[in-house]
Amino acid sequence: MARHDKKAKKNSSSSNRPKSKDELSTNSAGSDSSALQRAGFVRRLLAMIYDTLVATAVGMCAAMVMIITLVVMLKNGALDLQGYAEPADLIQASSGYKLLIQTWVGLWIAGFFLWFWRRGGQTLGMRAWRLRIYSTVEEQMSWPRLFIRLVASLGGLGTLLVLFDYKNKQSLQDRLAQTEVLKLTKEANDHKSW
Numbered sequence: 001m002a003r004h005d006k007k008a009k010k011n012s013s014s015s016n017r018p019k020s021k022d023e024l025s026t027n028s029a030g031s032d033s034s035a036l037q038r039a040g041f042v043r044r045l046l047a048m049i050y051d052t053l054v055a056t057a058v059g060m061c062a063a064m065v066m067i068i069t070l071v072v073m074l075k076n077g078a079l080d081l082q083g084y085a086e087p088a089d090l091i092q093a094s095s096g097y098k099l100l101i102q103t104w105v106g107l108w109i110a111g112f113f114l115w116f117w118r119r120g121g122q123t124l125g126m127r128a129w130r131l132r133i134y135s136t137v138e139e140q141m142s143w144p145r146l147f148i149r150l151v152a153s154l155g156g157l158g159t160l161l162v163l164f165d166y167k168n169k170q171s172l173q174d175r176l177a178q179t180e181v182l183k184l185t186k187e188a189n190d191h192k193s194w
Contacts (some may be wrong), residue, residue: 036182038169039131048156050125055109062108066101067091103104110150117146130184137178149177160162 071081074087092096110112116123120140121132133149135141148174152158158172165171174180 016188036188039181039183040169043129043131044159044162044171044181047053047123047125047129048159049130051113051123051127052125052156054124054185055084055112056097059109063101066104069156070097070101083189113150116144116148117141117149118143122156126181127189130186130189131181132184133179134182135178136174141179145179146176149173149179 047097070079071087072090074081074090081087081090082094084093091101113123116126117133120127121134121141126132133141135145152173154172161175163167170180
């Protein structure tokens with residue numbers, strides 16, 4: 001699933017290299033990752049806006065589950081109300097409960113991106129804008145590499161590097177995780193393995 005920009009390597013090694021399961025599913029749609037172009041900033045930005053809306057919904061649902069769980073536990077005496085009349089008062093006053101909720105929400109949002117990147121190389125926003133992550137080296141997309149990609153994105157700020165790297169169109173997270181974001185054709189975006 002690797003793609004190399006050097007034409008000599010592309011012509012000599014990609015034709016002899018065995019195709020992985022992911023490549024076969026993408027190539028069966030009639031396109032090879034080496035024929036696809038790297039995505040520009042605007043398309044990435046539009047996908048990020050879409051993904052931000054979905055991640056916000058994921059975060060709100062995760063927060064609701066944690067808050068309801070805490071309220072039920074506080075009302076039933078499983079957790080101490082610490083002198084507060086209502087569980088909501090304690091949760092708003094306690095930095096520990098706030099940190100717990102924020103950590104829980106952060107894990108769900110990070111899990112959203114990591115799961116979709118690992119599962120199909122696309123988040124929902126990337127799929128809507130026909131983008132997909134590919135490896136630039138001859139190894140599988142592992143959880144550690146995807147985690148590096150998530151952290152290096154700096155909440156989307158790492159993508160600003162694409163504006164300055166006009167030739168290669170690689171973001172900070174792409175460089176550090178050895179990945180690239182390619183613009184797919186309609187046929188290649190038909191992702192039936194989800």
